[in-house]
Amino acid sequence: MDAGLEQWTDFNVAMLGATAALAGLVIVAASVNIREIITSGTLTPRLAAGISALVLALIVSGMALVPEIDPVWFGGLIIFATAVAGAFQLNATRVIARDPATEDRARVAKSVAGFLPIAAYLAAGVLLVAGQPGGLIMAAAGALLAIVSAILISWIVLVEVLR
Template identity: 60%
Template structure:
């Protein structure tokens, strides 16, 4: 086990509960206008990436609660989860840059914003794989960034669809 991982158990429990509730709320809120959301490929892809980031936070925090997890397995599992979420962000980035709507602005910023939690999780995965406890702070940053990006992307999708 990574030295000090047990000290993060309360954080991980809180993050699993918070992100699971938030992901559920995002899905329910978006389902209200899903017919309009799916008309815009970039909104659909960004919303999927936002939900994937929240799922990454759930999975990452859940993995942190597994007893007697070795540093290598903790990092490897985090890495796989981050790659899975990264797939959705890549698809969102492609959709953002394919959007030819003149109102679509700040394409690069929108794309980079979505990669922030994934990058933090990947960095945390690498650092924890080698057994360094500093990786846990990167994982925590990734979790918080996932919540922030999930909320912002969801809000944007829900507002944009009504314009």
């Protein structure tokens, strides 16, 4: 499977650059309205969850580039990093669930997008620990979902702060 991971080098290099750039842009964009974001009850945890998904993609893509990394260790590290990012998403979901201004229907929608990359990365880690090369495909899906999710969450936060 080590040869399989080497075949993903170009993808991981691209994801590493894309997620690092996007994380930086999200942080800069948020800093323009940081006072309003911080005073909001739900925006700060949601933005933190979006950024943590990008950091998760950055970490996994970076770890995949470590020469001769053992796939089982790689899978275990993905599971650990996913648990940390998942804690941010769980916190955001908890805050959204307690927000009286959020409609019941909107609560689910505001939370689901953040869990998609978490679920993909968790599946990737479990598959890699189990010795299944399909974990690499799930990790790729996690990276792409992290980008889409973070863009969506960041856009919603930046629009909501101006309402």
